[in-house]
Amino acid sequence: MSGAMTERHTLGEDEAAPLAGLAARVRELIEAAVLTDVGRDEARAVADEIAALTERLRAVRRDAPPFLVTGAHRIDRQAGNPVSGPLNPVAPPVDLDATADGIVRGEFTLNDVYEGPPSYVHGGVSAMVLDQALGMAAAQTGVGGMTATLELRYRRPTPLGMPLTVEAKASRVEGRKIYASGTITGPDGRVTVEATAMFVTPQNFLVQER
Numbered sequence: 736m737s738g739a740m741t742e743r744h745t746l747g748e749d750e751a752a753p754l755a756g757l758a759a760r761v762r763e764l765i766e767a768a769v770l771t772d773v774g775r776d777e778a779r780a781v782a783d784e785i786a787a788l789t790e791r792l793r794a795v796r797r798d799a800p801p802f803l804v805t806g807a808h809r810i811d812r813q814a815g816n817p818v819s820g821p822l823n824p825v826a827p828p829v830d831l832d833a834t835a836d837g838i839v840r841g842e843f844t845l846n847d848v849y850e851g852p853p854s855y856v857h858g859g860v861s862a863m864v865l866d867q868a869l870g871m872a873a874a875q876t877g878v879g880g881m882t883a884t885l886e887l888r889y890r891r892p893t894p895l896g897m898p899l900t901v902e903a904k905a906s907r908v909e910g911r912k913i914y915a916s917g918t919i920t921g922p923d924g925r926v927t928v929e930a931t932a933m934f935v936t937p938q939n940f941l942v943q944e945r
């Protein structure tokens with residue numbers, strides 16, 4: 736379990752690149768595991784090989800996921816973030832960028848690993864992507880914060896295997912509260928999910944940031 740206050744190692748680009756490559760291969764492995772039909776014996780044999788590889792990676796272990804050297808805010812620098820972290824195989828990953836006027840945007844495609852209703856994206860996955868994008872938009876106003884409320888409106892099913900766009904922007908700041916909204920849009924340009932959120936900056940964020 737990684738503590739919030741644990742000092743994080745910051746990866747240089749040379750360190751991050753091979754770990755991102757490792758995560759990309761594991762992402763392929765996850766999809767292969769979801770879709771494989773190799774049969775029981777082969778599945779057991781592959782599981783044994785994967786267990787051996789896992790032990791090799793565990794041989795030298797950090798106390799907590801590292802940060803990246805790039806990114807304006809802590810939320811952008813989390814290498815192991817489950818939405819945008821290039822080192823996290825669970826993350827699609829969604830490559831989120833912020834414009835000078837505070838709009839956070841990312842294009843991404845979700846494969847069968849993220850299926851909810853047959854052939855569509857799981858609603859919790861859409862929520863996770865929007866939480867991250869809105870959280871990053873909140874951070875563009877200053878320090879950012881923790882999600883206090885997140886409201887979603889699922890307008891139409893979000894397709895798997897097709898290019899999606901997430902966009903978010905902070906609308907106002909009231910003391911430690913930051914309000915933001917955003918959408919996921921399908922390949923036809925129609926919004927599939929809308930979100931509004933309120934983030935609250937904890938007192939310790941004000942001390943820890945930068």
Ligand SMILES: CCCCCCCCCC(=O)SCCNC(=O)CCNC(=O)[C@H](O)C(C)(C)COP(=O)(O)OP(=O)(O)OC[C@H]1O[C@@H](n2cnc3c(N)ncnc32)[C@H](O)[C@@H]1OP(=O)(O)O
Pocket residue numbers: 809810813866867870880881882883884911912935936937938
């Ligand atoms: C390293 C970078 C990390 C960035 C990560 C971002 C990842 C993406 C975003 C997330 O997923 S965050 C994880 C999900 N969210 C949480 O786990 C939050 C859990 N809740 C908390 O930690 C605290 O409740 C919270 C920080 C949100 C508020 O605690 P505080 O002690 O700072 O709040 P306080 O009680 O002082 O209230 C401040 C104001 O906010 C209001 N408030 C607080 N929590 C609220 C809430 N949940 N709903 C509505 N209003 C809320 C509260 O009423 C009050 O309003 P007023 O000033 O008008 O009186």
